[in-house]
Amino acid sequence: MSEAPILSNVADKDWWRGAVIYQIYPRSYQDSNGDGVGDLCGIVERLPHIASMGVDAIWISPFFTSPMRDFGYDVSDYCDVDPMFGSLADFDAVVETAHSHGIRVMIDLVLSHTSDQHPWFKESRSSRDNDKSDWYVWSEPAPDGTPPNNWLSIFGGSGWQWDARREQYYMHNFLVSQPDLNFHNPDVQNALLDVAKFWLNRGVDGFRLDTINFYMHDEQLRDNPPLPKEERNADTAPAVNPYNHQRHLYDKNHPDNVKFLERLRAVMEPFGAAAVGEVGDSQRGLEILGEYTSGDNRMQMCYAFEFLAPERPSATRIVEVLNNLDAAAPEGWACWAFSNHDVVRHITRWDLSPSGIRAYTTLLATLRGSICIYQGEELGLPEAEIAFEDLQDPYGIEFWPEFKGRDGCRTPMVWDSTHQNGAFSDAKPWLPVPSEHYHLAVEAEETDPAALLHHYRRALRFRQDHPMLKRGTHSSLGTAGDVIHFMRSLDGEHMFVAINLSDTPSDLDLPAGDWELIGQELGGAHASADGKLHLGPWQPYFAIKRD
Template sequence: MSEMDPKLQASTAIDKDWWRGAVIYQIYPRSFQDSNGDGVGDLLGIVSRIPYIASLGVDAIWISPFFTSPMKDFGYDVSDYCDVDPMFGQLSDFDVLVNTAHSHGLKVMIDLVLSHTSDQHAWFQESRGSRDNDKSDWYVWADPKPDGTPPNNWLSIFGGSAWQWNARREQYYLHNFLVSQPDLNFHNPDVQDALLDATRFWLDRGVDGFRLDTINFYFADKQLRDNPALPPEKRNASIAPSVNPYNHQEHLYSKNQPENLEFLKRFRALLDEYPASTCVGEVGDAQRGLELLGEYTEGDDLVHMCYAFEFLSAEPLTAQRVMDTMGSLDNSAPDGWACWAFSNHDVIRHTTRWNLTPAAHRCYTTMMSALRGSLCIYQGEELGLPEADVAFEDLQDPYGIEFWPDFKGRDGCRTPMVWEPSNQNGGFTTGAPWLPVSHDHLMRSAETQEQDPAAPLHHYRRALAFRRTHPALMKGAHSGFRAEGDVLSFKRSHEDQTIFCAFNLSDTPSTVDMPTGDWVAIGAELGSTGAAADGKLHLGPWQPCFALQR
């Protein structure tokens, strides 16, 4: 028998399921590291910090948009899907980034914004020119009502109508976000093909996967029917702030359309041509989030996982709420896979949002590391950074400027990363930073925390290392959820490994019963405690317990 071809042998060794249980570190490139002194983070800045990221014990990085853009929404308004904005560098810099990340054992995921483009994209510039050009149907255009008003009642997440008038075509175009972010018409197969071509461009450059922005906004109802009103008791401000009338509608027709699934199958088929590539879809829906997660991750021909919003809200993260969320997930998506996050570039940092003490922050980190699903950590979270206080005159975010002061926007979680405390810019830049560096952050810098064994940075490393060395926590099933007062407990199981997990999510001691069986305490490095001789589990304030079944 001849020997296996070395290339074939290498391909068979690829772990196509690396994403299942992976920990992904989110980088907001404007604010991570500036390499050239212009005050804005860039790709080569990320390259310089790859060793730090690898030291955390994460599996992948997710880089928020760095494509060519007028930056009206800081990169989420793309004007060229296949190039790097000069602000962030050039394509060769991205190639260096991919190679450097891979050499440190890190996968690279990038943020694809497919539902809409910038109004400066060449496609829209052509489409807006007339009703009969080659790209006239590439965006969602509609005639006005007889009285000249927009074709329906759809609202924009950024405030006001989701329709903008174009005088040349004498039609309205749809924009679910900013006026400068027109929505693409996914009912046109040429649009789908063009977007898949852009996806292939990045796969060919070596990316390992994608975070798909606003995955449930791709299609709009062909008939453009009005959205019904949403009763006040069902309004949920997890997607848009409560002061935004967007929350007054049930978005039945402006998103979540059934045709979405067919496009996602096309997208997955493309990814399957590249071994071990993956995607995580952002489902932006306050009422149907977990239900859509189940729909979009069902089987093996849609998205691999969906980014869940359930733990990004201001509602306190109690034992009962975690248990209820996991129960809802099991009901809505028994075979689906969630990607959990506590913080990101769109919400108040969870240290501030939940008013966490250092002990509480450690406990929530430990609990997160034990959840079934994949995990996203947002830059600076591992330092325990609180939300920065950004003055109105320093605001950059159009969302915050629109709804100030009731909603201050997203700049408070987007201020620059703090690397060392020796200057007012925290080592982020030698120039003037695009957003001011928070003085409250300077003494929490990465360099400062490296010298303190009790710092959040080291706890994150310990928690992620513990997760990585226990297959039950990485890829296992979960069962037996209980919420007894402030104590959350459950089991994680994979093959012959079963781990009991319990967390006292309060600042007062608690005592609960251990499940029957022969258990040995593990996780001492995370402050875990064992059961007493009487089978009782005595947990101190914010204390976890991990026990391995023998």
């Protein structure tokens, strides 16, 4: 039996650079105790599948104690596991098992807000003069009794809720039951840094930081200005949400937020831990990404919403995003994702054919930055259609039917098509397993050499085998019609990448030089004798040379 890998974050503090991170939504991964909800022991059971993908780390969405109004993103105890998911001992087993497979563990820290059931908030709302009275964002009403300003909630309506106990409003960027913490209070910052230390001491290797740019608000509570209609988009919130009608200058993106991030980085540094921040901003996402990841004393990486957008990114759009990132964040580091637990799965969102799915997977594996894979995308799971009576997501219930919420991307993983509920659970799952997912179960794809699962493995292995794809620079970004092409370089080694992102054949001039053809396992094209590259629909090309 081979020895377990040795993972030393302190010895390799750059382990995160170019890493492949597999996101687990624990409610929907594997139920181990027959209650219809996934749990931590279920993750332990399925870690061999994740290891077979060749990923570097897992990111586990929240499993903390919570009333589950927003399915764990409303925390009532940061330092314990909700009984629904198991126990702290079960979490320790996840860390130990993952590490034995050479996989690091990142957990989802929700620091911008808590549940209204958190003891901190219960004390804060009890009076205006208790020890935690200033731990949340409270305000007097306007003279006419209305909220103090025009800030809106992402989940709809005002971003303020009246509290009869204090006769004041409290701020909530999300659900009414998710009051925002006051990061201008140093005691709040210290308490949250203690939370990070608790999990670092428990063996986690890093954090995914939910809504990282929402931590701080404008203390003067100034109104947000309106956003012209032509500048609105639906990257951060669905088009039907009035949240898109404002330029969010004052309810988030506070310049002092970086000071807290620097404090958090100082806590993480002795452990060699890394963080990836979620930047939710439709206007300044890449700029904020650069601000939060520049230098070596802030966050290691962030992701914005450019490739989580509704429209399929064309070759031209991808080059535009990458060039904009280079301009806005020359020292920054992105973490790219096409799908996650908050958006329609990209296979459905972009209406991709099987060949198109493979092409975009190959592209993701060759981009500069780190990358996230969302559970089930390796199987090609489409977005599920959930009947209104089966909806769980309060976001979807609020905006139905124009926006159907996030349940469609959160349905249970399918492991075996011959078992009830795809072998996710012996009980009725918390969300139904779509019938169209059964034939895409892991067991079925394992035995089909042409299945998408094997392409994901090959693409990720290709990335792991070529260090310039993980940690190298990129240059010569360009397009030729629907073909994107660029160079990746590291330590005198260069890779030329070209990928046809359409179902139409295309020709491309090859760069000069003595290039060695690689990547045939990914369906790569051969160069022709005329010095032209003839790419079939959705076909890639890879070649490598050394100085």
